[in-house]
Amino acid sequence: MEKNLSNLPIGVFDSGVGGISVLADLVYQLPDEQYVYFGDSGNAPYGIRSNEEVKRLSLNAIEYLLNFKIKALVVACNTATSVVINELRNRLNIPVIGMEPALKPGIKLNKQGKVAVMATDVTLREKKFNDLIQKLKYATNVIKMPCLGLVEIIEKEGKHSDKIKNYIKDIFLPHNIDEIGVIVLGCTHYIFIKDIIANIVGENINIVDGNLGTVRHLKNLLQADNKLISGKTGGCKETKIKLINSGKNDDMLELSKKLLEERLKDLNWCGIINYI
Ligand code: DGL
Numbered sequence: 001m002e003k004n005l006s007n008l009p010i011g012v013f014d015s016g017v018g019g020i021s022v023l024a025d026l027v028y029q030l031p032d033e034q035y036v037y038f039g040d041s042g043n044a045p046y047g048i049r050s051n052e053e054v055k056r057l058s059l060n061a062i063e064y065l066l067n068f069k070i071k072a073l074v075v076a077c078n079t080a081t082s083v084v085i086n087e088l089r090n091r092l093n094i095p096v097i098g099m100e101p102a103l104k105p106g107i108k109l110n111k112q113g114k115v116a117v118m119a120t121d122v123t124l125r126e127k128k129f130n131d132l133i134q135k136l137k138y139a140t141n142v143i144k145m146p147c148l149g150l151v152e153i154i155e156k157e158g159k160h161s162d163k164i165k166n167y168i169k170d171i172f173l174p175h176n177i178d179e180i181g182v183i184v185l186g187c188t189h190y191i192f193i194k195d196i197i198a199n200i201v202g203e204n205i206n207i208v209d210g211n212l213g214t215v216r217h218l219k220n221l222l223q224a225d226n227k228l229i230s231g232k233t234g235g236c237k238e239t240k241i242k243l244i245n246s247g248k249n250d251d252m253l254e255l256s257k258k259l260l261e262e263r264l265k266d267l268n269w270c271g272i273i274n275y276i
Helices: 002-006 020-029 051-066 078-091 103-109 121-125 127-135 150-157 162-172 188-201 211-224 251-266
Strands: 010-014 035-039 072-075 114-119 142-146 180-185 206-209 238-245 272-275
Touching (some): 010 051, 020 035, 020 188, 020 211, 020 251, 035 251, 051 072, 051 078, 103 127, 114 121, 121 127, 121 142, 180 188, 188 206, 251 272
Parallel strands (some): 010 035, 010 072, 114 142
């Protein structure tokens, strides 16, 4: 029974192409697993919506993913995690792993100055993130940076765009860069533009994200449940991936493939992807 379960794919969900950055890290770390990715680009962005809407859209998308008989679910979206993770954990009898802004690692790296958290409006206003700040006793040292409109630009243009450069320059204008010690990327879309942000803010500021923490958490849960195919990282493997996107045409699928392959190349991954 358990052997059969370990052969099932891992479901990965995001409001759009952002979770592809998490998928790339999953493929790199756990190349023997199979993946089904659902990007809800037809309804993105989630980060400016009401909680009711984020909940309805996330549950719809995840219901669709469950048709693929997945052995675990990764909610590769900070926004959806903020709103529905507890409900998902109560409803589903598979491991459910979410994302949250990597504030703790950010604080650890911060020698002096403040920790700026770039995320969607929903993530920054929701209880989950604000409880985390309180728990870590860091309220006065966090700069919340809601990046309104940035997800839309990335969904439309990918990661190579002057619009993104200008957006990042503008969003840091009201801030004193010397006051910032660390930037936390609290939205999976922003991982793709980490280099652009680094170029603009300069090399003295560390930029962190929560992707690897999420992958590690998934690996531990699968291992504890005897559902991990193999915990081996790397190797020139063939990894099977089913990509699904609710966008109106195939453009979003093409963008997803491009972003995935570019990121795996950046990680020096030598395997191949078999799109099933
Ligand atoms: N990738 C999502 C996140 O991590 C973006 C949410 C949105 O669609 O606004 O929050």
